[in-house]
Amino acid sequence: MMVETLGIHQLWLFVLSGLLLNVTPGPDTAYIIGRSVQMGWRGGAAAAIGICCGCLVHVFGAALGLSALLMASSAAFTVLKWVGAAYLLLTGLQMLLSRPRLVAEAAAPAATSLSRVFWQGALTNVLNPKVALFFLAFLPQFVAADSGHKTLAFLALGLIFISTGTLWCLGIAAFAARAASRMRQSASAMAWVNRLLGGLFVYLGIRVAMLEGR
Numbered sequence: 001m002m003v004e005t006l007g008i009h010q011l012w013l014f015v016l017s018g019l020l021l022n023v024t025p026g027p028d029t030a031y032i033i034g035r036s037v038q039m040g041w042r043g044g045a046a047a048a049i050g051i052c053c054g055c056l057v058h059v060f061g062a063a064l065g066l067s068a069l070l071m072a073s074s075a076a077f078t079v080l081k082w083v084g085a086a087y088l089l090l091t092g093l094q095m096l097l098s099r100p101r102l103v104a105e106a107a108a109p110a111a112t113s114l115s116r117v118f119w120q121g122a123l124t125n126v127l128n129p130k131v132a133l134f135f136l137a138f139l140p141q142f143v144a145a146d147s148g149h150k151t152l153a154f155l156a157l158g159l160i161f162i163s164t165g166t167l168w169c170l171g172i173a174a175f176a177a178r179a180a181s182r183m184r185q186s187a188s189a190m191a192w193v194n195r196l197l198g199g200l201f202v203y204l205g206i207r208v209a210m211l212e213g214r
Contacts, residue, residue, distance in 0.1 A: 006156060007147025014142045014157060015164070022165040027203075031124070032169055034196060035117050036176035043117055044173025050118035052166040054125025055135075059158025062135040063151045081129050081209065089205035091120060096198035 008014075028051050036044030125131050135158065143153040 006149045006153040007144035008142055008153050008157065009144055010142055015160065017138075018161040018164055019168075022161075022168045028121075028125075028169070029172060030196075031121060032172050033176040036173045037180040039113065039117070041174055041177040042114060044177050045170055046114045046117040047121045048166065048169035048173050050121025051125055051169065052162050053118075054122040055131065055162050055165070056158070057122075057126050058132045058135045059139075059155065059162065061132055062139055062158065063154035083127055085205045085209035087123060087127055087205075089202055089209075092198045092202035092205060094198070096195060096202070 031051070032044050032047045035047040039046075139154050139157050140150075142157055143150055147153055
C-alpha cells in the first residue's frame, strides 16, 4: 500500500485532525467570508483558492526543508516576518482608505479584482512564517522517523490537508455569498465590509510582526 511504503502512519487521525483544523474559524475564514460578501461566489472562491495555493507553497517548503531553514536561521525568519508584516499592513490600510463600489459599478473590472483577491489570499499565507512552521511541526508527526521517502510523504499529507481545506473553504464562500446577496446592494454595508477586511489585514500584519523566531 502506498501509504505504508511512504512511511505514513495513522492516516485516519491526520485526516480527522486536518478537518478539525480547517473548520476552526480563523483569519482565513474571515477573509473568505468578507470577499464573498463583497463580490459574491466568485470573489469568495478566488480568496479560498488563493489561500490554499499559499499553503501549497509551505507544503513544498516543508518537504524540501525550507521550513527547517526558517526555524534554524534567525535572519531568514526575520526577513520573511517583516516582509509579510509590511505587505499585510499596507494591504489593510489600502482597504481601510478605499471607497467601496456597488456590484453594478464594479462589473467591468471583475477579472482584475478576482486576480487581486487571489494573490492577496495567497501572499497572506506565503509571507507568514507561522504557517511554514505549522506545517513543519504538523506533518512529521504522521511520518515514520525511518521512512526513506519523507519528501514524498510530506507532499502526500500536505495535498490531502489542502484538498479537504479547499473543499471546506469553497463551501464557506458559497454559503456566505448566498446569505449576503442583498448586502452587496448597500453602499454603507460594503463600506463596513471593507473596514472589517482592512482591519483584519492590519491585525494579521501586527501579529506577524510580533512573531518571535525559533
